[in-house]
Amino acid sequence: MxxxxxxxxxxxxxxxxxxxxxxxxxxxxxxxxxxxxxxxxxxxxxxxxxxxxxxxxxxxxxxxxxxxxxxxxxxxxxxxxxxxxxxPCNYNGETINFKVDAGSNPYYLAVLVMYVGGDGDVAKVDVMQAGCNSWTPMQQSWGAVWRVNSNDGKPLRAPFSVRITSASGKVLVARNAIPAGWGAGATYRSTVNYGY
CATH class of the missing domain: 2.40.40.10 (RlpA-like domain)
Structure with missing residues (x-):
């Protein structure tokens, strides 16, 4: 229905x-x-x-x-x-975009993951902050919106790399996808997508 x-x-x-x-x-x-x-x-x-x-x-x-x-x-x-x-999702060569939620701030980052090709079904999103060598899991808010909070009371450090795992298990990494100086409400285009 x-x-x-x-x-x-x-x-x-x-x-x-x-x-x-x-x-x-x-x-x-x-x-x-x-x-x-x-x-x-x-x-x-x-x-x-x-x-x-x-x-x-x-x-x-x-x-x-x-x-x-x-x-x-x-x-x-x-x-x-x-x-x-x-x-399969086909966005005619469009790369994955990340739209930063208007409520994001230095201690909270939420992004809308857009134009994911292939199965289009995002199962997991992780973020890596500047100066780190490990991935932090993001939590799914709803739909295609994923979020992360600062766990140590310090501001999150950009640029942020984003790792996306599709429902079929394929992993894709968008390095420095959200730049230093990012802004709430802004959209950032990566250079990667599934199948491109």
């Missing part, structure tokens, strides 16, 4: 999570053409317990499944039946 109006991490919802090819059925507004969307978060419990799959989608994603001129009708349809399959 799919429900309209779920939260979107940024304007077009692209680039943050696992990729699925979906199409809706059972509504005259459905085009029947598959579209690729990015799923950022799961729905563990509550309304999702009764269904094998439940996606809350942005209005943009809903509209993409509609016949021409019927996007608004599909967005207001509520719950729809869909067919879906997991597909």
């Amino acid at each position: 799919i429900a309209a109006g779920g939260p979107s991490l940024f304007k077009n919802g692209k680039g943050c999570g696992a990729c699925y090819q979906i199409k809706c059925a059972g509504n005259r507004a459905c085009s029947g053409r598959p579209v690729t969307v990015t799923i950022t978060d799961s729905c563990p419990g509550g309304a999702c317990l009764a269904e094998s799959a439940h996606f809350d989608m942005s209005g943009t994603a809903f509209g993409a499944m509609a016949n021409r001129g019927m996007a608004d009708r599909l967005r207001s349809a509520g719950i729809l039946k869909i067919q879906y399959k997991r597909v």
